[in-house]
Amino acid sequence: MNVPIMADLVGEGKKPEILFWVGCAGSFDSRAQKVTIAFATILNNVGINYAILGNEESCTGDPARRAGNEFVFQMSALQNIETLNMYAVEKIVTACPHCFNTLKNEYPALGGNYDVVHHSQFLQELIDSGKLKVEGGSFKGKKITFHDSCYLGRVNGEYIAPRKVLEALDNDLYELKRCKTKGLCCGAGGAQMFKEDEPGNKRINIERTEEIIASGANIVAANCPFCITMLQDGIKAADKQDDVMVYDLAELIVQNNKW
């Protein structure tokens, strides 16, 4: 697909309005890549003037910082800030709430100041301004539930934007008992994604997916690549992969609009 790369655009003397920060999961994880492609499809269809950094992008450093490794965090973060400042990036959108949090809240102290939005906020803006039309109602009557990611929800206080996007899809949104401020973590944050669990009775994603399965929803919408992996693993472990689908908001829009 046609995705503009920052270095190419600048080489042609152009400057994109917004940088799409893809993140490690969005770049390499085969499941998260689908979300990346869905979001880029939306950007292309709406006609947004954007670019990605491509190979000039590095891990934001979030998992290293939360595991305690400030050195690795600083190295990766300062490298990114050099790149972003070189291109005079002003606005960033990303589909990963961990990248979103680090870029928005942690880079300023290191000299990186950008207007950072999460893709669910960006999608809500596009829908509200009428630039993105979600019509057809493919999800009408479908029972959808929503899993709040910790880093968009509890950490950054954004509970409304993803729900507004789901509302636009004209479906029946069923809230989980543990939602919004009380949303249960999928188990991946704080660098847990990159190691085995500590001993316990249960994996956290199993605890969460049991709640999702019990809700009777056909679809669980998420807004974080790590949540998607964790929830999908949990649903598979319960052998419910044919009954409950896990999708990112961007994927639902692309499906609805049949792009």
Place this chain on the structure above:
Amino acid sequence: MSVQQVFFIIITIGAFYAALRQFSKLRRNIFLGKAEKIQGNEKERWQNVLLVAFGQKKMFKNFLPAIFHFFIYSAFLLTQIELLEILVDGFFGKHRFFAPFLGGFYTFLLNFIEILSVLAFVATIIFLARRNLLKIPRFVKSEMTGWPKLDANLILIGELALLLGIFTMNGADVALQSMDSEHYHSTGFLAISSTISPLIFGNMSEGFLIFLERSGWWLHILTVYAFLNYLPKSKHLHILFAFPNVYYSKLTPRGEMENMPEIMNEVKSMMGLIPESELPMTEEIPEFGAKDVFDLSWKNLLDAYACTECGRCTNECPANITGKKLSPRKIMMDIRDRLTEVSTNIDSGDAKFIRDKDKGEKVKLKASNYDDGKSLFDYISREELHACTTCNACVEACPVLINPLEPILKMRRYEVLTESAGPNEWMSMYTSIENSGTVWQIPDSRDDWTKN
């Protein structure tokens, strides 16, 4: 001056002096933590104190316990007016000093206090039942056995003693008023005492009633003094420390981990972004993160003192819910226990607690040369630290804005940066980020997905 008056003055001065000593020790202990400037946004801070501390906004996420807690809390606040009168009466040998001055308003105040006290009495009984009979999960977790459990029950029993004191005092007083006993000024009709008094105190002699009235009065004030001196050792300290704790709580974005400028500058100089000459020269090998209470900030230590071990954090913690060892409440309790241990050792003046390299004939033990060979890691295991998902559920749950996540992350920093230790799988994640700028060691190019 009567014997009672002399006795009262001695006890009062003694109780306040002992409490003052204990509280100044707590203040000293809090400042064993690292300096951290917390200032600015006074308006927002006072708003938090008003809404979260006074208004108990976060408690009301869970309505029933919030309402019962509110009964006890408001009874506690209003009884201070009665306590003020007890102090005046005690010092000057008067009886119900305010009654003649306030008249009808005095009756109104006493009624208000009495009704709240009955509600508080009911709430205290319910709380005792919740802890001991119903066994609400958060009250019976592994960290809530032994002293913490006893502590919780002692507080509730102490509250019952306070209330028993008030009602014995008022009930006997009303009975004495009806006898037109000397010195017993009319208090007007009291909703509880005037109704119940005839049933309990109806047939008692004047002498015995005076004895009961005095006993209730003394029981109340002595329990207050006992509480005052018990607070510094107890989880009940939150009734005072919740307020400064809320005032000084973090106002920066929740998702922002404290930056480490010394490491940032080191990396900047490695990358050639700043000249090496700008780096501070240090001979000692620096220690990063937190190994002990001295390495946490004073606010982290205030957090530990403000914790009343309610367990709302642990109840929401995904790791704890799924049976992992981590409990955010235990982290706060461990920090306080370790701080108490350090404080007791420092006060002992025992030279064996002086760091080996500082030992000498004239060297005195103090916080800056303290080393007992132990640290927070003797209280908090690595398994607990490694189980945290940094989801902030504990931070969100705390009714008094304690942040249990911060010390966890500071201890992780110590483990990685100072000890170069930690889970093996994390080591390979660090290597990947360092070598290829990604969390996974993947040979693909970052934009391969665009080529599909």
